[in-house]
Amino acid sequence: MNNEISDDNSDMIISDSDSNSEESIEDLNWIQTFLEKPGNQIFVEIHMQYLTDRFNLVGLNKYCSEKMSTMLKLMTDDIDFLRGEYSSMSSIEKRMLDKECAKLYGLIHARYILTYQGQYDMMTLYSENIFGKCPRSACTGTPLLPMGLYDVPEQDSFKLYCPCCEDVYRPAHITQGLELFSGFNGSVLSEYKRYQQAFDYPVEKHLTLRDSELPLGKNLDSEGDDLNIINQVLKFNPNIDGAYFGTTFPHFFLMQYPNVVSGEEKPKQRFIPAIYNFDLHYNSQILRYQELKRQQLEEKLSKEYDPKLIKTKSKKIFTSKTKMYT
Incomplete structure (x- = not known):
């Protein structure tokens, strides 16, 4: 498919084992090295307790070509592994292992950011505008949230979701602070x-x-x-896989922090194409239809969330059920 991530550039920023060769084995910290790479500022640090819990890794081994135990030893800086098996690997083998570890970290990251601590860590990045701001003028610079269009890796790169206009943007077009x-x-x-x-x-x-x-x-x-x-x-790395954030994160994040964007801040105005101040007939017709549907939906939601109407509806349901049993 056209949206697939290119294999040549997929590890351009998220994996780089050449710099590790200059460091001593005792000083090697794989997670910190991974997070410090340019473009990886959109990731949070996964706590070691969560990373080593095998329950959180269920089903991820089918997406990786290396053994799960080998990758975890490198990611957790196992000294015995680094001095033994890892030191005897060739540079190509180290690079392939590092690439698979970056992939595994991203897949675990998609699960970690749905936890309470992960949501809090992402909130810290969100408050610092690390993910950029919405390019839509009506959103007045609303901070964006990362997300993926697929939960399966190697399908598409990550995108940026705006809580204000509720639309998705390509990260390559977002300037960052x-x-x-x-x-x-x-x-x-x-x-x-x-x-x-x-x-x-x-x-x-x-x-x-x-x-x-x-x-x-x-x-x-x-x-x-x-x-x-x-x-x-x-600059963002547009080749970071969308599965490293998943389809659920931004919506779950907004449920956890509903005050990030209030309903009153969401723009209702729409841009209407015009030539010499005359609206284009076809486009205006579509916009009027969309505006009508939006108003109908707002009226429906206001009625459903009205406490008085909810009480009357519950009474009707209760009385109808009692009549059935009498």
């Missing part, structure tokens, strides 16, 4: 430090790694102005 830097014209290092203070991300380490990937004689400073360099750090 660039207003923090738009009015600043200082040095590149100052921009890096401001970003690091705002998002607690080791930018200097990332830029060192990225410099090594550029052609000989070039570095990030010569690739563009300060804002473009910061934009490279802020």
